[in-house]
Amino acid sequence: MSDTHVEIDVAAWVDKAKADPVTFRQRQAIEITLNAIASTHPLNEELYLKGGILMGLAYGSPRQTADIDLTAGLNPDMTVDARIEALLNSAFPSVAARLGYTDLILKVHSIKKQPKKIFETAEAPALKIKIAFAVRGTDEEKTLNDGKVPRLIEVDISFNEIMNYFQILELTGGAELRAYSLSELIAEKLRSVLQQKERDRNRRQDIDRLVAEHAPDEKLRAEILKTFVEKSRSRNIEPTINSFDDEETRARSRHDWDTLKLEIGTLPEFEDAYERVRGFYKSLPWS
Incomplete structure (x- = not known):
């Protein structure tokens, strides 16, 4: 669509x-x-x-x-x-x-x-x-x-x-x-964060800037959640509202975080960025 x-x-x-x-x-x-x-x-x-x-x-x-x-x-x-x-x-x-x-x-x-x-x-x-x-x-x-x-x-x-x-x-x-679309892009990035455990690999997440600068509205958030859940299930992942609370997922996302400075210059503290993404994730219309 x-x-x-x-x-x-x-x-x-x-x-x-x-x-x-x-x-x-x-x-x-x-x-x-x-x-x-x-x-x-x-x-x-x-x-x-x-x-x-x-x-x-x-x-x-x-x-x-x-x-x-x-x-x-x-x-x-x-x-x-x-x-x-x-x-x-x-x-x-x-x-x-x-x-x-x-x-x-x-x-x-x-x-x-x-x-x-x-x-x-x-x-x-x-x-x-x-x-x-x-x-x-x-x-x-x-x-x-x-x-x-x-x-x-x-x-x-x-x-x-x-x-x-x-x-x-x-x-x-x-x-x-x-x-x-923006909703499709964010949904895929969210799924890639959860896939780290399934694939046993680390991925530096760069969703924070995308979400902060474009402030998805209610319609976009609904699109993101729908697509994210479908994308996750297609890779045998069953996401929940608490999926980003997982400590292994957080640790894998933290790995090599500082190397992003070489690509984007000014870089927020990892914990601040991750918490913003986690907060956004939980704000999606799960119910």
């Missing part, structure tokens, strides 16, 4: 990195890739942007990432990887030219199915894509033509995800890209 249409100045986001030549070129490659998806059927109807790139483009997150995270409405069948590779490689040249990046060459370097042996039947399969890019007329182009990777961006595509609410992002130039 989509009830939001947002104009996104991707060109300005790219230009913000001009002082860093590596990041600047990387963002140009990301802009080309997003436009290739937005301009190509059926990718523009079946792939939904989420994660750090969405946070940076739509919500001004200072965290830097070169990974494009997507959820797919496509079935994870035997040939989905080959179809996506062919569609992207076909779109890259014309999209790069349309955006004015005539000196950039992009090519899918590799696509890996995860888990490889049971991809089609797995509960949460994914594709890990490496997109190589090079500056035309340089040694990088020769390296790319030799099958090597001069520079790259990574694309992760998740399948079999619950998704109820999305928005349309109008990119610079007019192409339209589907993306998670």
Whole structure:
């Protein structure tokens, strides 16, 4: 369900990195890739942007990432990887030219199915894509033509995800890209916090800033709870109003918290941030 249409100045986001030549070129490659998806059927109807790139483009997150995270409405069948590779490689040249990046060459370097042996039947399969890019007329182009990777961006595509609410992002130039709505984004981040125990891994949670700056209203809170519960149950987690009280969940969220300073600068104390998120979580319309 989509009830939001947002104009996104991707060109300005790219230009913000001009002082860093590596990041600047990387963002140009990301802009080309997003436009290739937005301009190509059926990718523009079946792939939904989420994660750090969405946070940076739509919500001004200072965290830097070169990974494009997507959820797919496509079935994870035997040939989905080959179809996506062919569609992207076909779109890259014309999209790069349309955006004015005539000196950039992009090519899918590799696509890996995860888990490889049971991809089609797995509960949460994914594709890990490496997109190589090079500056035309340089040694990088020769390296790319030799099958090597001069520079790259990574694309992760998740399948079999619950998704109820999305928005349309109008990119610079007019192409339209589907993306998670704010409620969908927050719901997935809340679930990822609870998944730490199930997956036996730690995750630095960055929900505090998102919730504080956008102050979800009653309607949005209801959407968040509905989607969060469905997403959690799809991963065999039964959430309750007290789930964020769990000490192991808190401890795992605290792990490596201070390293976020390298990405966002000013960082609140962990306990303050976690308590705000816990308070928000408990304020959702559980009954």
